[in-house]
Amino acid sequence: MTVWRITDGEGGLESGARAEPCYDIVEHETALLRIAAASASPRLLLSGEIDVSNASDVAHALHAVQARQRGDLHVDLAAVEFMDVAGLRAFTKAARDLHDHDRLLVLHAVSPHIDRLFTLIGWNTSPGLEIHCRPRR
Template sequence: MTVWRITGGEGGPDPGAREGPHYDIVEHDSALLRITAASGLPRVLITGEVDVSNTAAVTRALRAVQERVPGDVHADLTGVEFMDVAGLRAFTEAAGALHDRGGLLVLHGVPPHIERLFSLIGWNASPGLEIHCPPRR
């Protein structure tokens, strides 16, 4: 796993500006999947494909975010194009671990086809998992 911090530098975002999270920690970067996190915030941005080949990276990234900032973890899945059952399991297991500590894994921007898989399997009702603001159909 490669982890590095990207600094704002000249022309970077104004630290006082009200804007969305600045994803400045790269948790994982491969041909299929990119996971970036917002330092100081319990947020992670996931783009690409989540499958059996990279679920360990998803699990590590979600755990790392929770260790940096305790409480609920928010994952933006807007950029996820594909997820298999192993990927669904990684999110539900992470949600279960957070639930055991009194937290939630909140998934944002879940593409309709992935939300449908969660629902078909019944894992959308997993303890500690909340699918928040699903895309409009």
């Protein structure tokens, strides 16, 4: 989801300029994966690789944001270089949990390989999951 701030005030962004969310909470950081959260909104920014060794950390971060924020949960995957089935499972489970509360898990900037994995396994249609900004084929 692109957030646009419309202001022309002094020191503000020009009309239509893109406002970047402030990821001010580090939920998890290792050599393999970094997870940052925006305390003022239900957003996560992931970078690195998601696999069986850290999928539980991803699940924990998703749950933490669900607990402290209302509404849909948005995850930016632009900087995720690799994800295996364990990572997909963490996102799919979080999406089902959110769906049970009439909320969505929205994945942004999904790479072609991650989109293909979701589709091959059939989890791209999981309740509560929306893959936004799909890659061009």
